[in-house]
Amino acid sequence: MILGFVEHESGVPEETSLEMLTMARELATDEEAVLCAVVFGDEGAALKDELGPYGIEEIHHVTHDRLEGYAPEGWGESVAQLVSDLGASTVAAAGTDRGHEVLAHAGATLDAPMATNCVDVTGAGESYEVRRDRWGGSLVEHARLEGETKLVTAAEHEYPIEEAASTTEPTVNEFTPSLEDAHLRVRVERVETADEEGIPLGEARVVVGGGRGVGGPEDYDKLEELADLLGGTVGASRAAINEGWRPHDDQIGLTGAQISPDIYIACGISGAVQHMVGCKGADKILAINTDSEAAIVQKADYAVIGDLHEVVPELTDAIREVT
Amino acid sequence: MSDSDFPSSADTVIIGTGIVGNSLTYHLAEQGRDDILLMDKGPLPDPGGSTGHASNFLMPVEHSKEMTHLTRRSIEQYDDMDTFTNSGGIEVARTDERMDELERRVQSAKSWGEAGRLLTVEEIEEMVPYVNTDIIKGGFYSEGAGTCDPLRAGEVMRARADDAMEGGLTLSPNTEVIDLHVENGAIQAVETDRGTVEAGEVVIAAGLWSPKIAEMAGAEIPLTPAVHQMVSVGPISFFEDYEGEISFPVVRDMDTQMYERQHGNDLEVGSYQHRPILWDVEDIPSIDEAPLSPTQPPLTDDAFEQSMADALEIVPELLDDPEAGIRHEIDGLLSVTPDGMPLLGPIQDVEGLWSCAAVWIKEAPAIGEAVAQWMTRGWSDIDLHGSDVNRFYEYGTSRKFVENRAHEGFQKIYGIVHPAEQWQSSRPLRTSPFYDRQDALGARFFEAAGWERPQWFESNEDLLERYDDDLEGLKRPNEWDSRWWSPIILAEHLHMRDNVAMVGDMGFGKFDFVGSDVVDYMERMAVGRTDVDVGKTVYTPILAENGGFVSDLTIARLGPEHYRVITGGAAAGGDRAWFGDHIGTDEDVTLIDRSESLCTLGVWGPDARAVVDSVVEEDVSHESFPPYTAQELTIGEVDCWAMRLSYVGERGWEIYTSMGQGQRLWDIIAEAGEEYDIRPVGMGVYGTTGRMEKGYRLHGHELELEYTPAEAGLTFHGVKDANFIGKEAYAEALEEDNAATLCTLSVDDHTSSDGERRFMLGNEPVLNEDGDVIVDEEGRESYVTSAGTGPSVGKHLLMAYLPPEYADEGQGLHVEYMGEQYPVTVDVVGSEPLFDPENERIRS
Amino acid sequence: MNVLACIKRVPNTGAKIVLTDDNQRIDTSNLGFTMSPHEECAVEEAIQQVETHGGSTHVLTLGPEEATEQLRTGLAMRADEATLLETDGEEWGPRETASAIATAIRDLPEDDAEFDLLLFGNESADMANYQVGVRVATELDLPCVTGIKSLEVEDGVATAKREIGGGEEVYEIDLPAVVSVKEGINEPRYASMRAKMQARRQEVGRLEPDRTEAPGTFEKTRLEAPEADDSDAMVLGEGTDAVPEIVELLESEIEVL
Secondary structure (H helix, E strand, O other): OEEEEOOEEOOEEOHHHHHHHHHHHHHHHHOOOOEEEEEEOHHHHHHHHHHHHHOOOEEEEEOOOOOOOOOHHHHHHHHHHHHHHHOOOEEEEEOOHHHHHHHHHHHHHHOOOEEEEEEEEEEEOOEEEEEEEEHHHOEEEEEEEEOOOEEEEEOOOOOOOOOOOOOOOOEEEEEOOOOOHHHHOOOEEEEEEOOOOOOOHHHOOEEEEEOHHHOOHHHHHHHHHHHHHOOOEEEEOHHHHHOOOOOHHHEEOOOOEOOOOOEEEEEOOOOOHHHHHHOOOOOEEEEEEOOOOEHHHHHOOEEEEOOHHHHHHHHHHHHHHHO | OOHHHOOOEOOEEEEOOOHHHHHHHHHHHHOOOOOEEEEOOOOEOOOOOHHHOOOOEEOOOOOOHHHHHHHHHHHHHHHHOOOEEOOOEEEEEOOHHHHHHHHHHHHHHHHOOOOOEEEOHHHHHHHOOOOOHHHOOEEEEEOOOEEEOHHHHHHHHHHHHHHHHOOOEEEEOOOOEEEEEEEOOEEEEEEEOOEEEEOOEEEEOOHHHHHHHHHOOOOOOOOEEEEEEEEEEEOOHHHHHOOOOOOOOEEEEHHHOEEEEEEOOEEEEEEOOOOOOEOOHHHOOOOOOOOOOOOOOEOOHHHHHHHHHHHHHHOHHHHOOOOOEEEEEEEEEEEEOOOOOOEEEEOOOOEOEEEEEOOOOOOHHHHHHHHHHHHHHOOOOOOOHHHEHHHHOOOOOOHHHHHHHHHHHHOOOOOOOOOOOOOOOOOOOEOOOOHHHHHHOOEEEEEEOOEEEEEEEHHHOHHHHHOHHHHOOOOOOOHHHHOOOOOHHHHHHHHHHHOOEEEEOOOOEEEEEEOOOHHHHHHHHEOOOOOOOOOEEEEEEEEOOOOOEEEEEEEEEEEOOEEEEEEOHHHHHHHHHHHHHOOOOOOOOEEEEOOOOEEEEEEEOOOHHHHHHOOEOOOOOOOOOOOOEEEEEEEOOEEEEEEOOOOOOOOEEEEEEEHHHHHHHHHHHHHHHHHHOOEEOOHHHHHHHHHHHHOOOOEOOOEOOOOOHHHHOOOOOOOOOOOOOOHHHHHHHHHOOOOOEEEEEEEOOOEOOOOOEOOOOOOOEEEOOOOOEOEOOOOOEOEEEEEEEEOOOOEEEEEEEEOOOOOOOOOEEEEEEOOEEEEEEEEEEOOOOOOOOOOOOOOO | OEEEEEEOEEEEOOOOOOEOOOOOOEOOOOOEEEEOHHHHHHHHHHHHHHHHHOOEEEEEEEEOHHHHHHHHHHHHOOOOEEEEEEOOOOOOOHHHHHHHHHHHHHHOOOOOOOOOEEEEEOOOOOOOOOOHHHHHHHHHOOOEEEEEOEEEEEOOEEEEEEEEOOEEEEEEEEOOEEEEEOOOOOOOOOOOHHHHHHHHHOOOEEEOOOOOOOOOEEEEEEEEOOOOOOOOOEEEEEHHHHHHHHHHHHHHHOOOO
16 A cells, blocks of 8 residues: 655645656555555645545545644654554655654654655565655655555655546545644644744845946845845845955855855856855756856846846836736 | 957967966056957856956065066056055064064065064064964064956956957957967967967966966976965954955064955965975866865865964954854965975076966966067067076976976075075086086085086085184074075185185076078077177176166077087076077077086186196197186097186186086196196176176166166167167166165174174165165165175175266265165275276286 | 754756766866755754754764865854764665664763754755655654744743745654754845854864665666746736736746636
């Protein structure tokens, strides 16, 4: 049996879990095993209709009167007990915080091997050939995963979400684990909404950076305006700091802040090594630069070839209209 | 650029977009080149070489005139591009010995026309409040020093080049050289991963990758990547109140071979004190593989330990700032050459291939300018002879040699280096057949162009007693003055003047030229008339088009279509390139390098003829073998060729034979000379004492591109009818009044304030009656070009160019040495010898 | 409060990683080494907690002799003590590693003062197994939470927060506990020059761990370096004409509007 740990939000499965099911279903098909899901939470049973298209035959819904909300050890222990109960050969989860955490606990309890961030798993029975991401995806590891019980997580966004050839009618089995105090000592006590005001450079989700191309201290106002609209923060290159246009603390780079935003909008920055080291944590880089051969344009994900003094104000206006 | 845009041809291809390549491109554009491809394997603006990690400060005052002038000119350029901040710089001294060295810095500052003065501890505290003044004794302040932004300067220069060339500049970053195509000894094309570009002129400005690229053309650029450790500490709260990059002078802690300089709210701490760490260029990672950049590998921690202790001692308050930490630490890779100087100029053996490598940020803009001038018109405003890429030709290009010298030279970067200091590694490398005999006689060998040359012989110590009276007052009590020196040199000199001496081998460059066009060719090369009778010799300047000195050397006519050129060992590589490059493509002239096959033994002194006559088959009487002629001789069993001339002003010959028979020649002369008490004497006599008394000029000292033959007093050739390189400028210089004239001066009083007698060693500034450095109307400072004792005239002699108002025999002036002024008198204006002015000894 | 931070020595790589000829490991001949970024935050967190509450900070690693370099980095950040679980340099799997660390922790610190807080990086930069902390906690029967980006300790209780879409999950855990932290929980300090110098002279404790056999295996056969995507940036347009494309990008792709 292949058991997939399906995360969901009020009965709607997470995309990453559906991706994982593509991996799990391939395994189930190859070894002609039953594909099952394990779900937690009050709305777990509601997944019956959601998971049918993905070929799930059984949904094991974990319920326990002391399991309110997420409890890493309690969930891991529950999965472990379920595996023992069902004799599942493989447990799969999405390569998310929760997926990794629950499987790690289950694996520790079962003393079973675990392969994370897999991009390809093949084989049957007690031996799998695994390919998985290492070094943040810079390397792929080929490995062998062997054991009576095997744990695998699917790297996020590596597997497509695919429906099964034929839709199933999953049965829902309630499973009540036997839990002790120790399994419930760590749990989500509450959920707080994030506070996004006055974010330091290192933590900002959006960073607008200005370099020598900004031309002077006064023109940083344009960048400030854009950053404010996007809930972001303004930074600067060393060249601009050296000119005295911005305070030292605003420097992004080797000897300044290391940023890791969802997007870094680099305006009039050439892309010196010292600067690029500071923004390599950015998910995406958008360069606005007059020089299409500038290093930053080579390294960025997106580029606009143009003068920031024209592009940025117009962009700010356009965003105002949209929001 | 996409591959399809890559040009198929360009007039000039420049490989490397660091500060050097950019500067060269800009200046070539200014000089009129209008079709240049500038390429690099890395991206712009920072392609990943040494330009990207330098600490970027410029301290203009060095003991080398060439480097000081290049740095000053570079500062002007950085400033013009608005990329220079004038912070000033201070070299601090922790020891008395270093304070003396800083006095010498002041001396050099004055000689090279740069601002520089000593600072007291209190003054330093005032200027740089964070320096721990408890451990320093004083400092040298360089007012002109500052910091630059070479990446920004590169952008400006590219933009200016683009403007000047009106579309003639093609920029191709991210383009890697795969091969250089050479045919018939000339560069044809550069093959890259984006395509092949044909070019007749290719410059390698690829920093520490240069040797690898030169190798593709079968050429050699002798440098090695070496580590300079640097860390950046911040944020330092002290700097928060100061805007911008730098508000305090750069501090060089000379005795620990380190520097500390503000960079924003960081302090950059760099070191040259750590053990030398050399890299193999093949081990340097690619841009993609390197976490920072290829030339910024991680800091080798254990090598930096002492540097940290020393830095914490000199700037404790800043480095102990509780908020501050080491934010950046690297083993910065830079290029180191066997003698620490750059590698510039046309590369021997591959026509059209140039080197512009081993250049530091501080001199790069000026070097780009000078090399551009060299490429476009054949000479540069600033003489680059100390940086000629060909100076290691035929001896110093091996990996082992480069590594050994780089290793040894690394400690000299901030060291106190005596002007006569000798290298210790890779020796002996080039030895003449006399070497074993000389070694047995206790020769103290100095090295020139790899050749081992005796400076003096300990076996001549007995002469000290004989000449004790004559040497009174000429011995040097001060340790610095007498370092790398011996009074035996003076005694050897006197013995030669009284009896006879043998000198050799001098390590000359010896080049034969043959071919049906050789007469016209040689006339074109030399100022002196060379279409002379077979058997004549001509001592002549070799000029660039501007009339400045490329070299001075002797040309002998061996046959109707055969000349031999003899030049100093240090200049041999550069001269060979100069002569080789000027052979026209259709000209029937072949250059044969005899440097490694012939050796030279000088036999000079009143008894020289008697000695030679006793063993030679031919008639060597004054009439049969007149002065300034050359003949073949058979001395004992040895076939020789000899010139009757003398750089020490004595009767005698320079005798040449094959290296194989050299030792036999030595033995024959030594044995024949026994009854005349012939002594081997060293280069101390040949190169200094003898030459100074005779007023003979030395290339690189008196003779530079910046001075004309008229100023140097070498106009005895007049203006010949035949055309020659530099003729126009030379003829003009002869017409004009000299802005300065080379004079011989002598020291009137050697006594320093503490009563010790001091002896100048060269490069000291010459001061007028007001104590100001003398400057001629072309802005050139008067300084001591050579210094040496003349035992036969009983004086310490100095040569210096002086403007007309001071160039009067008997004129009293001053020379500054180690912070004190000494009275001197102009003895000779022009080239007349102080000793034997009529050259009777040579002519008898 | 005694805090332990467990770290791992990893190569400091550039954009392109080069493998050895046998494809078994990264060619590190021209690379420096560092500790994984999450672990750097673990060390910083340990030091900050001790700065707030008093006590002592201990850094520990399992690795070859050369890994003392990373322990010294921890000491230079002002950790008090360091221990190396010395291996022959082979890559140890997460279960073996966890078992060796758990064993060592039972023996440390020497004065029997137990660790109140055991910090790990959420996952190592090189292997990314996401499980060593959890497995150590299980072996030692300690409560454990992973993926933490905020940590406060008061009266023996740690309040830990984990980022989720639009907010944070808050955990309250009695100490002693194991916490795996993520980058962003703090700004790791740069070691001061003096601290770095002193750390070089500080003693590092050494233990020789046993490599335990576990049922089932997870074994590397080889590594592969996929072709790097060095394609140029997608050019959205020139000048202000590109504005609509930028808005679209921010809205649909990046989802920051």
